[in-house]
Amino acid sequence: MTAEAGPVRVTRTVIDLVTRARNGDQQAWDTLVERYAPLIWSICHRHRLARADADDVSQSVWLHLVDHLADLRDPAALAGWLATTTQRECWRVMRAAQKPPAATSVTGAENIPDQHTGIAEQEVLRAERHTALREALTGLPPRCQQLIALLTADPPVPYAQISATLGIPAGSIGPTRARCLAKLRRHPAIAALTNAEATCAGRDSGQTAATIS
Secondary structure, three states: OOOOHHHHHHHHHHHHHHHHHHOOOHHHHHHHHHHHHHHHHHHHHHOOOOHHHHHHHHHHHHHHHHHHHHHOOOHHHHHHHHHHHHHHHHHHHHHHOOOOOOOOOOOOHHHOOHHHHHHHHHHHHHHHHHHHHHHHHHOOOHHHHHHHHHHOOOOOOOHHHHHHHHOOOHHHHHHHHHHHHHHHHHOHHHHHHHHHHHHHHHHHHHHHHHHHO
């Protein structure tokens, strides 16, 4: 698989889900909700909304998507649209707690104040990392999935317990973990995200150098 195959496949997946959801495919809609719900909740958490307010924001965002799904200009940029809309809804809820709500319209990212654009981009990246990691984990062999789950448990699980649970010598846990993580890094979803982040970092470095010079 080429280096470009990963990003193309991820983009096509989102476009396919949006297209199917537009056509009334309930499974595609449910997948979109599952894929991007963590993005919405993370933005609500960043704004320190109460659970009831976060529920209100989440419901409003998905209702807005239902209304705008048919005219979404760039389905591949859905994560950015959701981040933009969620931030606007968070601001609406916060304003409503201070004074009577004013009429607002949910539009594109170009109407967000510049100082908040970076926050939206960070939330989108965090959501994509979560999605990529989840997709990569489900692509691992069951034994690797079990091992990584045990190694990342909170509170930590002792090696002796991991050895007994998985039926492997304690001394082989480290090497097995290394092999599983190597497979995880090679997964197309992780490779695509890594390549995208590297490209963005290079572009930002170039812009900074041009500004300094």
